[in-house]
Amino acid sequence: MSTDRLAILGGRPEYSEPLHVGQLYAPPWDEFKDQFDGIFRRRYFTNHGPLVSQLEKDLSEFLNCQAICVTNGTLGLMVALKSLGLSGKVIVPSFTFPATVQALYWAGIEPVFCDVDYDTHAISAEHISPLITEEVTGILYVSLWGGLADTTDIERLAENHSLKLLHDACHAFAASYAKRSSAQIGDVSVFSLHATKILNGLEGGIIATSNHEVADQVRTIRNFHSSHTHAAVPLRINAKMSEAQAGMALLSLTRVRKNVENNLLQWQTFYRNLNDIPGIKIYRYDEQCSGNYQYFNFEIDDVRFGLTRDMLLQCLQSEGIAARRYFSPGVHNLSPYDVLFPQYANTLPNTDKLCLRTLQLPIGAMCTIDTADRISRLIRMAHDDAHLVKNQLAEMP
Ligand SMILES: Cc1ncc(COP(=O)(O)O)c(C=O)c1O
Known part of the structure; x- marks a missing residue:
């Protein structure tokens, strides 16, 4: 049952068990x-x-x-x-x-x-x-x-x-x-x-x-x-x-086509629900590409959305939604490469910007169109109540 208040603002979490990203298909x-x-x-x-x-x-x-x-x-x-x-x-x-x-x-x-190229990643x-x-x-x-x-x-x-x-x-x-x-x-x-x-x-x-x-x-x-x-x-x-x-x-191979079709339906649901929210830019597949739609990746512009990517992540996590920051930080900023190859610091602007802004939502065999609807609704609520969420997060230890 969906609530009218975000969990981070005192509502009941949307999911009692964490909902993970990834296909996670299990055969009978x-x-x-x-x-x-x-x-x-x-x-x-x-x-x-x-x-x-x-x-x-x-x-x-x-x-x-x-x-x-x-x-x-x-x-x-x-x-x-x-x-x-x-x-x-x-x-x-x-x-x-x-x-x-x-x-x-x-x-x-x-x-x-x-x-990387900013649009194709x-x-x-x-x-x-x-x-x-x-x-x-x-x-x-x-x-x-x-x-x-x-x-x-x-x-x-x-x-x-x-x-x-x-x-x-x-x-x-x-x-x-x-x-x-x-x-x-x-x-x-x-x-x-x-x-x-x-x-x-x-x-x-x-x-x-x-x-x-x-x-x-x-x-x-x-x-x-x-x-x-x-x-x-x-x-x-x-x-x-x-x-x-x-x-x-x-x-798993015998179900791949079916799982791709299922992912596409979920992907399209997210797309329809989220595309008009200010500050959200959804990763688009090239017209000539036929994908497996196993990932729903989008970018948050904090000024227009009202919250940073990390603030939205905290909101979703408190709802039991294990969204992921893929990829953050970039590998050149990860150990041991940051120390071995310090010459790359601040030389990859598109990578650095994407690493600060992108988020991955659950999609796959553990999810349905209903899941995509419920997660989308929470993201819209986070945008609508952005100032309340921000104040709440500022008060959290
Ligand atoms: C882009 C990319 N390359 C390589 C790997 C490594 O694959 P594996 O986990 O099967 O070792 C992964 C794993 O998720 C990946 O996402």
Whole structure:
């Protein structure tokens, strides 16, 4: 039951249990149990078992390239970086999840932080060009919020400068741009199958490529010793996916299209409800993009809205809504990168501004159109009662 007063002003919280961001899809328990019965019957728990093989086959068809499963998206990025022979420095956005940059640093590569375009939230050829030097061997491009932007200029730039292009597509499974799949951008794309993602493998990752040599390298690097391929590789690691992960991901894959449709309905509801509120700017997908709509991201202009992003976040949290500040701060301002690379402080204006203003709302399998309506209503109330909320927050310890 909705109240007429915000919880922060003394009303009853909208939700008694926290409502989280992320897809959080769970298949019917019976189906999951069947997968586990099979795993126990076969006593085949890991090491490229039948469920992982089936998943790789299904994903290769879905993505129309070679799909190689790994433990998680972070290890996927680390293995992909090595398979592409990247070294020295790589250009990367700071407006991303820390794992993107952590993978680089683990692979012994220095990040060259690049500002993003303010509207697409992605790095652009214009921002990348001035950062290309002799030491730069590649670009680590990140697609955010379950969508894709136009990457043709960046692909041309990479080709002209003989740079490898690695695509962090951890958010972008089942997304396409001008009918081109997210797996077909750059030399390699990496997806995450974390439980919050559109394809849930509990944890998990996919390395997708159309290059057979790179695929051979990936298969060899992800396995600490023997493997079916004999590619000469610089180093190896255990990045295998388990049968339990694959069993879950196979079930999730059958519902991906349905979950995308469901997300889109929720996304549209938020859009309709919030678009006319002063000071709110909703992240828009490009017209040519077909996304998975797993993220509802918007920006708050505090002067026009009446509250800062962080004040609105406090309001929503007191209602039991676990909205998130994705991403704040930018990775260049996070430890250890702020100390290792202090030269980037105050040089990425779009990143710094977005990090202060953006907020992510719950959307996905745990939510409905009704949830989107209820959250939107509270955001409108926060705008209408902004002066009361501000006074209340000023009095809080
Ligand atoms: C943009 C981005 N890159 C990389 C990762 C790492 O993926 P994983 O959690 O599967 O390691 C994430 C995880 O959320 C992410 O959002």
